[in-house]
Amino acid sequence: MFIDPENPETIPAAAPPRRFNVAALEAELAQASPRDIVEAAIRFAPGRMAVVSSFGAESAVLLKFVAEVDPSLPVLFLDTQWLFKETLAYRDALTARLGLTDVRTVTPSPSALAIRDPKRDLAFRDRDACCEIRKVAPLAAELAGFDGWMSGRKRYHGGDRAALPIVEEDGRRLKFNPLARLSRPELNAVFATAKLPRHPLESLGFTSIGCVPCTHKPSVDGSIRDGRWSGLGKTECGIHLGPLPASADR
Numbered sequence: 310m311f312i313d314p315e316n317p318e319t320i321p322a323a324a325p326p327r328r329f330n331v332a333a334l335e336a337e338l339a340q341a342s343p344r345d346i347v348e349a350a351i352r353f354a355p356g357r358m359a360v361v362s363s364f365g366a367e368s369a370v371l372l373k374f375v376a377e378v379d380p381s382l383p384v385l386f387l388d389t390q391w392l393f394k395e396t397l398a399y400r401d402a403l404t405a406r407l408g409l410t411d412v413r414t415v416t417p418s419p420s421a422l423a424i425r426d427p428k429r430d431l432a433f434r435d436r437d438a439c440c441e442i443r444k445v446a447p448l449a450a451e452l453a454g455f456d457g458w459m460s461g462r463k464r465y466h467g468g469d470r471a472a473l474p475i476v477e478e479d480g481r482r483l484k485f486n487p488l489a490r491l492s493r494p495e496l497n498a499v500f501a502t503a504k505l506p507r508h509p510l511e512s513l514g515f516t517s518i519g520c521v522p523c524t525h526k527p528s529v530d531g532s533i534r535d536g537r538w539s540g541l542g543k544t545e546c547g548i549h550l551g552p553l554p555a556s557a558d559r
């Protein structure tokens with residue numbers, strides 16, 4: 310069924326609040342490999358774990374480990390309808406290459422777009438609001454049916470991510486970051502060893518790839534995410550800024 314964040318009747322019923330011993334899990338996984346963390350995440354919530362992927366510049370690495378452990382794990386891909394056509398093609402190519410069998414493309418609510426972005430110019434007027442209706446709300450609604458999710462963030466990206474834990478609470482869910490400890494050379498080694506395809510825009514100089522209006526090449530000595538929302542004082546879209554909206558847990 311299509312999940313419309315604006316329509317509570319389409320959102321799966323709430324699960325009761327859960328209590329986690331995040332510190333114990335963090336300690337248990339502190340030295341674990343990315344693949345072991347993926348396995349631990351799936352064990353934590355069998356049948357109710359998902360991975361969220363942008364199919365961006367580094368996404369292939371986490372998806373490779375996921376495919377090795379369980380290629381049928383749901384992979385949630387947020388199509389904001391502002392993505393590069395190269396990203397959509399890369400999603401399809403990588404899905405086929407890795408044998409992923411449940412890649413779900415999550416799109417914004419048509420009613421939210423009609424009400425809040427009828428002229429398709431919100432990305433140029435209010436980027437936080439644009440991310441809210443095109444990323445945060447759709448993901449929150451889609452994750453209502455899960456007890457946990459995985460992201461591909463890494464500490465070496467710097468900023469708020471420099472202190473990224475391996476396990477985080479996200480409302481009533483847990484969020485696992487299997488690649489948190491991976492360095493850039495280690496990431497590149499996985500690409501090389503597994504002969505993973507690169508995102509087509511990487512060869513043009515893009516190091517972090519999101520939506521067309523908000524993605525630029527990084528400055529010469531900038532960090533890997535330097536080209537995202539350049540000069541706007543914005544560094545994250547919002548899906549990782551604290552728990553996702555509670556409305557999605559209804």
Ligand code: SF4
Nearest residue numbers: 432436439440520523
């Ligand atoms: S990254 Fe830019 S275009 Fe994409 S949802 Fe956010 S503000 Fe909108």
